Amino acid sequence: MESYRYLLDIALILISTKVLGIITKQFHLPQVVGSLLAGIVLGPAVLNILSETNFLMQISELGVIVLMFTAGLEADIHELKKTGKASAVIALIGVIIPLIGGFTVAYFFNKESIMANDAGASILLQNIFIGVILTSTSVSIAVETLKEMNKLNTSAGNAILGAAIIDDILGIVALTIITSLADSNVSIVAVLLKIVAFFICSIIVGFIFFKLMKFLNNRYHRDMRRFVILAFTFCLLMAYCAEEYFGVADITGSFIAGLIISNTERTKYISKNFEVVSYVLLSPIFFASIGLKMVLPPMSISIVIFAVILIIVEVITKIIGCGLGSKLCGYTGREAFQIGIGMVARGEVALIGASKGQALGLMSSSMLGPIIIVVVITSIISPILLQMAFRKKDV
Numbered sequence: 001m002e003s004y005r006y007l008l009d010i011a012l013i014l015i016s017t018k019v020l021g022i023i024t025k026q027f028h029l030p031q032v033v034g035s036l037l038a039g040i041v042l043g044p045a046v047l048n049i050l051s052e053t054n055f056l057m058q059i060s061e062l063g064v065i066v067l068m069f070t071a072g073l074e075a076d077i078h079e080l081k082k083t084g085k086a087s088a089v090i091a092l093i094g095v096i097i098p099l100i101g102g103f104t105v106a107y108f109f110n111k112e113s114i115m116a117n118d119a120g121a122s123i124l125l126q127n128i129f130i131g132v133i134l135t136s137t138s139v140s141i142a143v144e145t146l147k148e149m150n151k152l153n154t155s156a157g158n159a160i161l162g163a164a165i166i167d168d169i170l171g172i173v174a175l176t177i178i179t180s181l182a183d184s185n186v187s188i189v190a191v192l193l194k195i196v197a198f199f200i201c202s203i204i205v206g207f208i209f210f211k212l213m214k215f216l217n218n219r220y221h222r223d224m225r226r227f228v229i230l231a232f233t234f235c236l237l238m239a240y241c242a243e244e245y246f247g248v249a250d251i252t253g254s255f256i257a258g259l260i261i262s263n264t265e266r267t268k269y270i271s272k273n274f275e276v277v278s279y280v281l282l283s284p285i286f287f288a289s290i291g292l293k294m295v296l297p298p299m300s301i302s303i304v305i306f307a308v309i310l311i312i313v314e315v316i317t318k319i320i321g322c323g324l325g326s327k328l329c330g331y332t333g334r335e336a337f338q339i340g341i342g343m344v345a346r347g348e349v350a351l352i353g354a355s356k357g358q359a360l361g362l363m364s365s366s367m368l369g370p371i372i373i374v375v376v377i378t379s380i381i382s383p384i385l386l387q388m389a390f391r392k393k394d395v
Helices: 005-026 031-042 054-074 077-082 084-109 123-133 139-148 155-180 188-219 225-245 250-261 267-292 301-328 333-342 348-360 365-391
Strands: none
Touching: 005 031, 005 054, 005 267, 031 139, 031 267, 031 365, 054 139, 054 225, 054 250, 054 267, 077 084, 077 155, 084 123, 084 155, 084 301, 123 155, 123 348, 123 365, 139 155, 139 267, 139 333, 139 365, 155 188, 155 250, 155 301, 155 333, 155 348, 188 225, 188 250, 225 250, 225 267, 267 365, 301 333, 301 365, 333 365, 348 365
């Protein structure tokens, strides 16, 4: 018998995210916090009404793809060009310092006498791996919060956006390096070549698609709906090719698709239509799905202490690392703090990396709980801290 449970799941997610979003807004907090809390409340961690199904997982993935596509549509490409070098410096330092922080915490806790260590790799390799998987930033949470506050196109907002994208690339490279030490089938050279090839292909495809949009706009300027379909198709193809053929995150592909279209004459119309779909359906499911991931294995006292210290260290090191990079690039103290806060949230890369690490023997099963806690907690506190950081005007 065919199940229609997914309809109830979507209805519960939509109503709960909107209700909790309104409540959090009353406390002058970003509504995205309400969506994250909705997933935790409905999920296994609290009421256990919902769990992450394949359907919800796929819809949530589509949600983050569309979110990053609209971010690309709304981004100021000229401002991004200006902040390009700064974003690279911010991302690099913002990866190195949290990596050192994560490694240091793991070094003191990841011992057989303290926690069950069933991983196959050496303790040193495991500790490095813990640091690596916690370096990547959840660009989607930062983008949604900045959009909600109308700060996406500020100097700090563009730096956060650019640095978070580069951060993901660096995270993939770092993850590949560490996994290549445990898996002989992984080639770091091949991965780097694929990443370079992706950006070269993006430039070529972007130029062709831009010309196509210009031609169609001159010929079919009356029927604007077809431009939305064409744009969405391009977004999905870029996301698919990025992940499938180049090993780059699908959200990077969708963001670049948005950037390519952002200079066309139909940008505002396309963006307006995508905003509706994202707000009504896709974004709530994506952010709620992060909360649904809060399924913790049994944890000892030492593991709980490890998780708490890891959260504190990873938050502080990300702020210090990205803030230091920002200051070196000439940003004001307040902007540097805003950028550091905007890079705090850890994303799906950490969860995917943790899963892959377990399979390769790079991480013990007891470490999974703390990683989940870091991702979920930083996802919740990052929007709150980001709003506080932007609350006062720059001086």
